[in-house]
Amino acid sequence: MSRALSELLQRVGGRARPVLGMTLEPAAALDLTAGNPTLASLDLADAAAFSAWVDAVLARAGTSVGIGRWGEDRTIYRISPLFTGEAEARSVHLGIDLFAPAGTTVHAPLDATVHSLGNNARPGDYGPTVILEHELDGTRFWTLYGHLAPIDTASLPPGRRLAAGDAFSALGTWPGNGGWPPHLHFQVIADIGTHRGDFPGVAVPSEAERWLVLCPDPTPLLGLGEVRVAV
Numbered sequence: 001m002s003r004a005l006s007e008l009l010q011r012v013g014g015r016a017r018p019v020l021g022m023t024l025e026p027a028a029a030l031d032l033t034a035g036n037p038t039l040a041s042l043d044l045a046d047a048a049a050f051s052a053w054v055d056a057v058l059a060r061a062g063t064s065v066g067i068g069r070w071g072e073d074r075t076i077y078r079i080s081p082l083f084t085g086e087a088e089a090r091s092v093h094l095g096i097d098l099f100a101p102a103g104t105t106v107h108a109p110l111d112a113t114v115h116s117l118g119n120n121a122r123p124g125d126y127g128p129t130v131i132l133e134h135e136l137d138g139t140r141f142w143t144l145y146g147h148l149a150p151i152d153t154a155s156l157p158p159g160r161r162l163a164a165g166d167a168f169s170a171l172g173t174w175p176g177n178g179g180w181p182p183h184l185h186f187q188v189i190a191d192i193g194t195h196r197g198d199f200p201g202v203a204v205p206s207e208a209e210r211w212l213v214l215c216p217d218p219t220p221l222l223g224l225g226e227v228r229v230a231v
Contacts, residue, residue: 005141005190006216012136013220017165019186020065020098021105025225028061030054030068030099034075045079047174051181054099061228068097068183070217073205079179080124083202092208094201094215095144095187096222102173102182106145108162109221110134115142116158117151118197120178126185127178129197130169132162142192143218144199145169146185147177188218 018024032039043049058066072093077083083090112132120126126146133142149172156168171182185201191214192199203211 003213003216005139005188008137008139009188009216009218009220013223015164016109016221016223017107019107019109019222020100020184021107021167022065022100024065024098024222026061026063026228027065027067027224027226028058028063028228030057030066032068032074032076032093033072036075039075044076045179047179047181051174054181058099063228064100066097066099066183067224067227068093068099070094070096070219071208071212073208077124077202080122082122082124086204088204088206090200090202090204092203092205092211094203094211095146095185096218097183097185098222099181099183100171102171103149104171104182105167106148106169106171106184108132108164108166108168109143110136110164112143112162112164114156114158114160114162114168115192116196117153117156119151120146120198123179125178126198126201127172127176128169130156131189131192131195131197131199142189143221144185144187144189144201146187146201147180147183148172150176186218186222188216188221190214190216
């Protein structure tokens with residue numbers, strides 16, 4: 001079913017509305033892996049320093065939007081025992097990150113129903129989180145939005161209907177967004193099971209193939225144009 005979802009997204013991604021209330025073109029792809037030597041000397045637990053590094057990289061690339069790639073095996077998760085406190089550290093990213101200024105509005109890419117909300121407040125976690133449920137061409141799936149501003153739960157109750165393009169939240173600031181530079185973690189989920197307001201966004205490398213099938217590449221829903229390689 002999840003491989004079929006990936007094919008569906010490829011076919012119908014052009015129907016999607018922009019996820020952020022700003023243009024994503026051009027965007028710059030950030031390298032958040034161990035192969036980026038700059039990260040070795042950066043205190044990633046210092047959100048101000050991490051944010052300043054992101055801003056500087058985007059400025060050099062001539063854009064205000066950064067892309068953190070799906071499927072990337074990252075070094076940045078060493079900041080939190082949330083990812084390192086297991087027998088095998090979790091490091092493979094299951095969504096796409098869109099780095100943009102705090103306060104940028106977040107929109108439903110497709111018609112949706114609010115599935116659940118959460119405030120995942122542990123250091124390094126999602127912070128305020130929204131999960132939307134979609135049905136497209138007879139296929140049900142979910143999208144997760146993490147690192148948001150505080151959520152007005154009264155105006156966004158589970159079961160509320162959203163039309164494609166409706167704004168429902170905004171990007172948060174640290175430390176309220178989990179302690180990260182302002183960005184949106186955007187993830188597609190083929191089978192959410194019993195999860196509510198939360199879902200794993202990072203996998204252990206030994207199980208990455210299975211998780212990347214369950215959470216296929218969200219890129220087709222973003223309508224990305226030019227993506228520059230950040231330096």
